[in-house]
Amino acid sequence: MNVRTHINALLRRGADLPAVSLSNRCARCGTRAGRRAAQATPLHGLRPFLTVCAALLATTFLAGAQPNELFQKAGRAYDSGDFAGAAAAYSTLIQQGYSTPQVCFNLGNAEFRLGRGGAAALDYRRAWHLAPRDADIAANLQFALEQTGAVLPAAPLWARWLQSLSAGEWRATALVLFWLLAALGCLDLLWPARRKLFRPLAFAAFAALLIALGGAAYWLDLQVRQPEAVVMQDSKVLFAPLPNATEYYALPAGSIVRIETQEGAWLRINAANRPGWLPQTNCIAVCAVPAG
Amino acid sequence: MRTHFFIAWLQVAAVSLALAGSAGAAPLSVDWDVQPRVLRLGEAAQLTVTVQGDNGPPAPPIAGLTDVDIAGPSVSSMSSIVNFTRNLSASFTYHIVPRRSGTFKLGPFDYKIGDRMFKLKEIELQIAAPTPAPAPATAAGGPPQQATLNDLVFARLDMAPTNIYVNQSFELTLSILFRNVRLDNGFSLNNWAPTGLTLSQFGEMPAQRTMLNGQVYEVRQFRCQARALAASHQRLAPTVRGAIVTQGERRRRGGPFDDPFFDNVFGRNVQTQPIEIATQPLEFDVHSLPEAGRPANFGGAVGHFTLEAQVKPNDGAVGDPVTLTARIAGNGNFDSIAFPMLANSDQFKTYEAKMTSKELDGSQLAGSKTFEQIIIPRTMEANRVPAIGFSFFDIDKGQYTSLTAGPFELKLHPAAAGSAVIAGGGMALANAPTGRDIAYLKPAPAEWHQRSVAGELTGPLFWPLQTIPPLAVLVAFILARRRDARAGNVRLVRREQAPRSARRALRAAGEALAQNQRAAFFEALADALRSYFGNRLNLPPGDVTAEGLRQQLAAANVDRTLAERVQALFELCDRERFGAAGGAFDAAAAQTAVDDTAQLLRQFEKVRL
Known part of the structure; x- marks a missing residue:
């Protein structure tokens, strides 16, 4: 039994065993190897404390090592041409909650190599949500859309401005401004002689805080309400939510549309100011943190 | 003037x-x-x-x-x-x-x-030809019999055109024909909920006359626009609800008031009998648009359209914007018409097209739409704007028709020095890209964090920490309020200064004692008493005397023993300061006086004055 197995056994069995045992087996894991490993420790008397520390360290270590190994494994699969394997590994990482821009971007690459333009566009868009200023993500998204014939929807000027920072950056900015505003408020109250200096600064910080909160709210809306969706395959937008309704226009895979409402299994979408109906199965909502 | x-x-x-x-x-x-x-x-x-x-x-x-x-x-x-x-x-x-x-x-x-x-x-x-009147009303003024009523009043539903395709707009005309009876003005439709059709409101057309079977009928016509949403068989059989005017004060015909309007205004005896007017069912098929021959750029337009397009200016430099204007005019479902915009290419950078004008008649079926798209030639080779195309389904021919406009020639000259270079253009550069592909994989992130919808700022200490700034502001606010309150309250400030000033004076007395300076010692001791009681009682420095203090303490009901000790200390200081005392400086007695003073003032700190 190696050390990691021993630690895992400790974690599994918990700390409810007696701290001191006269047997030649480890009091925690019940193995002789564990007993030897424990006796080899100079601070054997601090076993309960060390057990808890080891468990905490092991948790941290495994949590960091596992996604990295999986990420590297996915990269090797991609390099060897096993794009399906790479996509599966990246998808596993996302299902585990590691939806970083890098993982989403690489998953998009794997999907693109597999010829799934819609899925690639979806992953690139998710990566873009997490890192909107990343030039590689923007370029790959544009390229994927060009390959499928889709067009990147044009955002209004204010939205483009809010997209210059990611959700996390807006939140961090808001947090800093919140503390700065409080500090300026304290100084303004306690140091009235310098009020002419502090008060304009406080107003400027307050205005900046409102803008930062607006940016954070913009991204939160995209992540929670999920008004954006990506069409997964070439689809026909219909005039009505009926299977035999008239086709309004065609949308190539990868098209990014705006969801307006949902009626049963149908979504009323809007692409380039042309509202129409799509089956719900034809598109997937863009969310930076997809459900596992 | x-x-x-x-x-x-x-x-x-x-x-x-x-x-x-x-x-x-x-x-x-x-x-x-x-x-x-x-x-x-x-x-x-x-x-x-x-x-x-x-x-x-x-x-x-x-x-x-x-x-x-x-x-x-x-x-x-x-x-x-x-x-x-x-x-x-x-x-x-x-x-x-x-x-x-x-x-x-x-x-x-x-x-x-x-x-x-x-x-x-x-x-x-x-x-x-004149025919005998077929008993339009009973002798008692009641409604005509039902057998003759259907001949006297009936309705008809017509459509134009009759061959309908999906998404094609057409007219539905409801005609109510009647003779030898007076109909009330109001009508309503029963059993009128067509599925798969979108209908506009009925509007009344000018009244007409028509001849059927040798009889002259008055005709009231109502028209609406309809559009079929899906291929289907439609059967429209509404019933018209109206009313026959059965009784009324028959007035002499002619004259300025020969109008039904005045019947009601002047309270004439007008009675109506509701009737249901049957309508011949109207059945028709809505044909689906054929798949065969459907152009790739077909967007759902059905009708007859023309396409005109132009580019302006057609003479400019590389990088200068050019406006491509297209006007689609005709008859049909204009809401399905989108501009046949040009896509980005190596030669042209294009922007999103916008509709600049929409001129439609009241039925929204005839008129025109005008679109504009800004395009920018990237290279000198971009001297020809590609043709644009628009396709629609021609309902008369029963087939798709594709219209094209262009290509449009451009007279280009090189961009002036310093002018903008269009990104991604096909300029002949030494390091110009020869191919395009997606960017390669990204390296692993430096740290792995599991994300949640709320984001990264969700640690257990995050929200408790965020209470610090408002709490700090609250504390600062309380301190500022206290400061402001003290600034306007001299008594309070002096009360808080009293022990400090006394301690300071007692320290000075201790120093004088250590240097064996008799006069300075008693001066400091007296200063300790004066400053303390002066601040405690908010008295000017000159008003702190032994007698004055005695009266103040008596008024405040201070313990007599304490007051006498204060009095004694004051007298001791005065004796020593003004030379009434003699003999050598007794350091032990002086230290005792300092200690007594300190103890006395500590006791006075607990006394309310």
């Missing part, structure tokens, strides 16, 4: 005459009509000839009519100036009364005005 007004009037009149003289005249045209064209024998019709562009033409040659009696004409003329255009018109009105029943024609006539000859096309009149 009166002279000035007259001169001004003359000036206005002169300008008006000048404008009238310089105004252009409307072109000459002739129109004629007979209404009604369906008559009962004995009824009169009105024949009107209208001449536009001349207010003094000769009378039209309405002559040679053998089957009608004709009276007239009565002539009216009009002249007006609108927007510097002089409008002249004249109309000739005749009254004609047919002499026999049947169908006969009026015209054609040749009408010469000046040196121009106009042909008045023939008009057909239908004259019904």
Whole structure:
């Protein structure tokens, strides 16, 4: 039994065993190897404390090592041409909650190599949500859309401005401004002689805080309400939510549309100011943190 | 004054005459009509000839009519100036009364005005023979019997055109025909909920007359626009709910008040009997648009359309914007028309197209849409804007029609030095990209964090930490309030200063004692008492005397023993300071005095003064 197995056994069995045992087996894991490993420790008397520390360290270590190994494994699969394997590994990482821009971007690459333009566009868009200023993500998204014939929807000027920072950056900015505003408020109250200096600064910080909160709210809306969706395959937008309704226009895979409402299994979408109906199965909502 | 007004009037009149003289005249045209064209024998019709562009033409040659009696004409003329255009018109009105029943024609006539000859096309009149009235109402004034009612009142639903494709707009016309009965004005439709059709509101058309089976029927027509959403078989069989006016005070016909409006206004006895008017079912098929031959750029437009496009300016530099304008006009479902925009290419950078104008008639089925798209030539080779295409389904031909406009030639010259270079262009550069592909994989992130919808800032200490700033502001606010309160309260400030000032003076006394300075010691000791009680009692420095203090302490009901000890200390200090005491400086006694003073002041800290 190696050390990691021993630690895992400790974690599994918990700390409810007696701290001191006269047997030649480890009091925690019940193995002789564990007993030897424990006796080899100079601070054997601090076993309960060390057990808890080891468990905490092991948790941290495994949590960091596992996604990295999986990420590297996915990269090797991609390099060897096993794009399906790479996509599966990246998808596993996302299902585990590691939806970083890098993982989403690489998953998009794997999907693109597999010829799934819609899925690639979806992953690139998710990566873009997490890192909107990343030039590689923007370029790959544009390229994927060009390959499928889709067009990147044009955002209004204010939205483009809010997209210059990611959700996390807006939140961090808001947090800093919140503390700065409080500090300026304290100084303004306690140091009235310098009020002419502090008060304009406080107003400027307050205005900046409102803008930062607006940016954070913009991204939160995209992540929670999920008004954006990506069409997964070439689809026909219909005039009505009926299977035999008239086709309004065609949308190539990868098209990014705006969801307006949902009626049963149908979504009323809007692409380039042309509202129409799509089956719900034809598109997937863009969310930076997809459900596992 | 009166002279000035007259001169001004003359000036206005002169300008008006000048404008009238310089105004252009409307072109000459002739129109004629007979209404009604369906008559009962004995009824009169009105024949009107209208001449536009001349207010003094000769009378039209309405002559040679053998089957009608004709009276007239009565002539009216009009002249007006609108927007510097002089409008002249004249109309000739005749009254004609047919002499026999049947169908006969009026015209054609040749009408010469000046040196121009106009042909008045023939008009057909239908004259019904007189028939006995089929008991329009019972003798008691009740409604007609149902057997005859269906002949007297019935409705018809018509459509135009009759061959309908999906997404094609068409007209539905509801006609209510009646004779020998009076119908109330209000109608409603029952059993009218077509599925798969979008319908506009019904609007009433001008009333007409028609002849059926030798009978003259009054016709009220209502029209709406319909559009089929999906291929289907449609059966429309609504029932019209209306009312027959069954009783009323029959008045003498004619006169200025011969109108149903006055029946209600003057409270005449009007009664109505509701009826349901059956409608012949209207059945038709909505055909789906054929898959065969459907162009790739077909966007759902159905109807007849034309496409015109142009680029402006067609002479410019590389990098200068060019506006591509396209106008789609015709008849059809305009809401399905989108601009056939150009996509980005190596030669042209394109922007999103915008609709700049939309001119549609009331039915929203005829008119035009104009779109504009900004395109920018990236290279010198971009001297030809590609053709744009628009496809629609031609309902008459039953097939798709594709329209194209362009390509459009551009006269390009190189961009001036320092002008913008369009990113991604095909400029012939030494390191120009020769291929395109997706960017390679990204490296692993430096740290792995599991994300949640709320984001990264969700640690257990995050929100507790965020309470610190508002709490700090709250504390600062309380401190500032206290400071402001103290700033305006001298008694409070002096009360807080009392022990500090006393301690300071006692320290000075201790230092004087250590240096064996008798006068300085007692001066400091007295200062400790004066400063303490002066601050405690908020007294000016000169008012802190032994006697004054005794009175103050007595007024405050201070323990007598404490007051006497204060008194004794004051007297000791005064004796030593003003030379009443003699002998050597007793350091032990001085230290005792310091300790007594300190203890006494500590006790006074607990006393409310």
